[in-house]
Amino acid sequence: MANIESGIYDIGYLDRMADRSSIIHKLDARAKVLTTIFFVIMVVSTDKYEIAGLVPFIIMPIILISLAGFSYSYFLHKLVLVSPFVLFVAIFNPYFDRVPLCNLGPITVSGGWVSFVSILLRFSLTVTAALVLIASTGFPQVCRALEQMGVPRVFTVQLLFLYRYIFVLMEEGVRMIRSHNLRSFGRKIQYSVYKHLAGNLLLRTIDRANRIHMAMLCRGFDGEIRTLHTNKFEKKDLIFVIATCSLLTIFRFVNLPQLGGTLFLRLF
């Protein structure tokens, strides 16, 4: 119960982060969305056994987090929180892929372990990038940017509603669980009870959706959601996009760690 409740406040915290002001916050949302997408593509498109080539990419989130004035521990904490999902996805790689790939002294490392580490790295990089984007921009602004960039309205509006009502829904869910816990004397929610709770929540959600739709119709809703916002894509945004994307392209296509290594060997 406590976990769900603290979850609500946590989403709220992400929102408060977006309310701050910094160079990164002041960039146009579209610029940030573009570079984040580019970052994710560059990271994901690397070879399955790539580890060294991914390392330079770490610089990117580090720079953004420090420029935006966020604390690293917050993002690390989030990464640890969601990592079980990825561990579950990647854990079978060492089992299935046993081809020896390299030797670290007496230990032979199989391809499975290398790709396992690679997946973890990729996951950490992409999730951090997405989190930094939302924390420095705000979810509604990200949706608006997506819309301005041509994502169909149906999707962006769905996302906005999801974001608006996740708090209301979670509070409703928390109240139900609380009332269950108060009368269950330490017993966990049983499946037979759980299905009623979930069903009830679904029905309430449908009811609420109906009322919201009604409220929208009352104010002239005709299928299109209009907002009054004028955000300008300025020169600094363009510079940010070009600079970041070219840096990322270099990271992706030039093996910097290897280059550094060769340089090191030649010098000494």
Add this chain to the structure above:
Amino acid sequence: MSHHIVEVKDLRFTYPDGTVALKSISFRINHGESVALVGANGAGKSTLLLHLNGYLSPSEGTVRIGDIPLNKKTIKDVRKTVGMVFQDSDDQLFMSKVYDDVAFGPLNLGLTAEEVNSRVIAALKTVDVEHLKDRPPYKLSGGQKKRAAIASVLSMSPAILVMDEPTAGLDPRSRRQLINLLHGFEHTKIIATHDLDMVMDLCDRTIIIHGGEVLGDGPTADIFSDPTLLSAGHLEQPLRMQSCPVCAKGHQWEKPLMA
């Protein structure tokens, strides 16, 4: 200003599952009147309200707003005229910022950006929440949400305000502030509520709905000093009147259940 008249004639409504919610309702509310709709839970108040802006259409009978009979063709005009304030403000504030919510209606009316902006600011100022315009609705208190919800309706400049339980869930001070705010409005007001003390402050006329029918319709003072009528509608005199020996007239209200 015949536009601001609400006329309901022989209204009957049956829900698809066969429940008869409204049997036969007739009344006429004139321009500038402030009318309370009171009655027990399930008496049909909310169903009636949903007819006033065309969300539900009558099984029999008619609803007229001003000169316009309410039907599919006129629904847009009617919704411009009749502003609905819902009981749960969370249903009404669906955008991610208060400003966007208040701008939602005017933008749908196809107004220019400047016009929309000036209407939004004016509406927010009227309910005294201009400083909250960039806040997400989920961060507001109950009283602030209610004000924002009212602003989101005011920005469409409706002539008639329809409200469902406006004071429910508000703390005494927010309730008082809301009453004072509504008192200053010149709109025709139709308020469905259980808060009879508020009715005494705001409404000159009261309609009692019971079992889908009009049980009583008249000046609030008269209705509230008729204990038999109130009892029949599952109501009690406002607390304020109960302690008054003259108004209460020695009527025995049902005693609370003792443990």
